[in-house]
Amino acid sequence: MxxxxxxxxxxxxxxxxxxxxxxxxxxxxxxxxxxxxxxxxxxxxxxxxxxxxxxxxxxxxxxxxxxxxxxxxxxxxxxxxxxxxxxxxxxxxxxxxxxxxxxxxxxxxxxxxxxxxxxxxxxxxxxVLGGTGLTAYVGLLDIARMQPGETVFVSAAAGAVGSVVGQIARVKGAGRVVGSAGSPEKVRTLTERYGFDAGFDHHDGPAADRLAEVAPDGVDVYFDNVGGEQLEAAIGALNRYGRVACCGAISAYNATEPPLGPRNLGRVVTHSLTLRGFIVSDHLDRQPDFLEEMGPWLREGRVRAxxxxxxxxxxxxxxxxxxxxxxxxxxxxxxxx
Structure with missing residues (x-):
C-alpha cells in the first residue's frame, strides 16, 4: 500500500x-x-x-x-x-x-x-502501557492515595481503566478489591482473571445494596468511572477519611437532561471524605515511574493486558x-x- x-x-x-x-x-x-x-x-x-x-x-x-x-x-x-x-x-x-x-x-x-x-x-x-494504564496508576495511587490493607471499590471495573485499577490495587497490597460491571460474565472476569475479591452486576438492583453485599465493612477508596447512582452508593459506603478519584461519568455521557447529583453529599462533611477529579494529561511527569513499575508487572504476569x-x-x-x-x-x- x-x-x-x-x-x-x-x-x-x-x-x-x-x-x-x-x-x-x-x-x-x-x-x-x-x-x-x-x-x-x-x-x-x-x-x-x-x-x-x-x-x-x-x-x-x-x-x-x-x-x-x-x-x-x-x-x-x-x-x-x-x-x-x-x-x-x-x-x-x-x-x-x-x-x-x-x-x-x-x-x-x-x-x-x-x-x-x-x-x-x-x-x-x-x-496498559499508555494513557489508560497511566490514568489507573495516577488515579489510584496519587489522587486517591490508596494504602496497603484498604478496601477499594472500582466502577466499570471490567473496562479499560477499571480493570487496570483493580490489578494495581492488588499488586500494591489492598486488603479487599471489589468492582461493578455490566453483566454476569464480566463479573466473573473480575474475580477469575483480574484478581478482584468480589464484584456485582449493576443491573441487578440498587447499587447501594449490591455494594453493601460485597464490601460489608465499607470502602476506603472509590475509583469512579461512572458517576450517578454508583457514586452515590460509594459515598454512602465510604469509611471515615475515605477518598474518591473521579475519573469519568459514563452514566451521564449520553443523557439529554442533566443528571441528578448524589443525594448524600452531607456525608462528605460528616465522614471527612475527599472527592477529587483529575485529568491524566496533568500528570505526565509520573510516566517514567509508571513505566518502570508497569513493565515488570506485565512481564511477571502480575498485571494482565x-x-x-x-x-x-x-x-x-x-x-x-x-x-x-x-x-x-x-x-x-x-x-x-
Missing part, C-alpha cells in the same frame, strides 16, 4: 443522546507531499474511548470539542512509512493522536517514538458505538488493515 491516501472518519453532526452511524462520515483523502520535518505513518491500532463522546458536544470541557466536518482524533500507534524528519526513520514505531484513520501525517514533533517490548503487542501503548479488538478501520464507528454500550472487556482497540 502506498499510503498516499488516508481513510478517515469525520464528525458529520453532533449527536443528541446516544450517537448513531449517521453522526459520522467515512471519507478517503489524498495526503499531500511530505514537507521538511514531516512524517507519514501507517496506523496499526487506533483507540476508541468513552471520553470521545463528550468531545462530540459543542460545550466547554478540558479540551476543545471535535469540529464538524473534520476528522476525529484520538490515540493511535503505527509505523513511519515515509520521513523527512532526522530522528524518525522509516519503520520507527510511534504513538500519536491522529486516530480514526488508517494513515496519518504531520510534523515529527506530533509523533513520539516508543520501544517495542518483546512479547507485548504494540496495541499495549493504547492501553486485556483487550477487545475490532478488525478494520471501516468498523471504527461500530467499535465506538458498542463501547458506549459496554460491549468491551478491557481496552477497546481497532486493528487497522
Amino acid at each position: 502506498s499510503h498516499e491516501q488516508s481513510r478517515q472518519v469525520l464528525l458529520a453532526r453532533r449527536p443528541e443522546g446516544w450517537p448513531e452511524h449517521d453522526d459520522f462520515e467515512p471519507v478517503t483523502r489524498d495526503l499531500p507531499e511530505l514537507g521538511e520535518g514531516e512524517v507519514r505513518v501507517a496506523n496499526e491500532f487506533v483507540s476508541v474511548d468513552p471520553y470521545m463522546r463528550g468531545k462530540m458536544d459543542d460545550r466547554e470541557s478540558y479540551t476543545p470539542p471535535y469540529a464538524l466536518g473534520e476528522p476525529l482524533t484520538g490515540a493511535a500507534v503505527g509505523r513511519v512509512v515515509a520521513s523527512r524528519h532526522p530522528e524518525l526513520s522509516e519503520g520507527t514505531l510511534v504513538l500519536h493522536q491522529q486516530g480514526w484513520r488508517d494513515a496519518a501525517q504531520g510534523r515529527g514533533e506530533e509523533f513520539r517514538a516508543v520501544p517495542e517490548v518483546p512479547d507485548v503487542p504494540t496495541s499495549a501503548y493504547l492501553g 486485556e483487550e477487545t479488538v475490532v478488525d478494520g478501520v471501516e468498523h471504527l464507528v461500530d467499535a465506538f458505538l458498542v463501547l458506549l454500550r459496554g460491549a468491551n472487556t478491557g481496552k477497546m482497540v481497532v486493528r487497522v488493515g
Whole structure:
C-alpha cells in the first residue's frame, strides 16, 4: 500500500443522546507531499474511548470539542512509512493522536517514538502501557492515595481503566478489591482473571445494596468511572477519611437532561471524605515511574493486558458505538488493515 491516501472518519453532526452511524462520515483523502520535518505513518491500532463522546458536544470541557466536518482524533500507534524528519526513520514505531484513520501525517514533533517490548503487542501503548494504564496508576495511587490493607471499590471495573485499577490495587497490597460491571460474565472476569475479591452486576438492583453485599465493612477508596447512582452508593459506603478519584461519568455521557447529583453529599462533611477529579494529561511527569513499575508487572504476569479488538478501520464507528454500550472487556482497540 502506498499510503498516499488516508481513510478517515469525520464528525458529520453532533449527536443528541446516544450517537448513531449517521453522526459520522467515512471519507478517503489524498495526503499531500511530505514537507521538511514531516512524517507519514501507517496506523496499526487506533483507540476508541468513552471520553470521545463528550468531545462530540459543542460545550466547554478540558479540551476543545471535535469540529464538524473534520476528522476525529484520538490515540493511535503505527509505523513511519515515509520521513523527512532526522530522528524518525522509516519503520520507527510511534504513538500519536491522529486516530480514526488508517494513515496519518504531520510534523515529527506530533509523533513520539516508543520501544517495542518483546512479547507485548504494540496495541499495549493504547492501553496498559499508555494513557489508560497511566490514568489507573495516577488515579489510584496519587489522587486517591490508596494504602496497603484498604478496601477499594472500582466502577466499570471490567473496562479499560477499571480493570487496570483493580490489578494495581492488588499488586500494591489492598486488603479487599471489589468492582461493578455490566453483566454476569464480566463479573466473573473480575474475580477469575483480574484478581478482584468480589464484584456485582449493576443491573441487578440498587447499587447501594449490591455494594453493601460485597464490601460489608465499607470502602476506603472509590475509583469512579461512572458517576450517578454508583457514586452515590460509594459515598454512602465510604469509611471515615475515605477518598474518591473521579475519573469519568459514563452514566451521564449520553443523557439529554442533566443528571441528578448524589443525594448524600452531607456525608462528605460528616465522614471527612475527599472527592477529587483529575485529568491524566496533568500528570505526565509520573510516566517514567509508571513505566518502570508497569513493565515488570506485565512481564511477571502480575498485571494482565486485556483487550477487545475490532478488525478494520471501516468498523471504527461500530467499535465506538458498542463501547458506549459496554460491549468491551478491557481496552477497546481497532486493528487497522
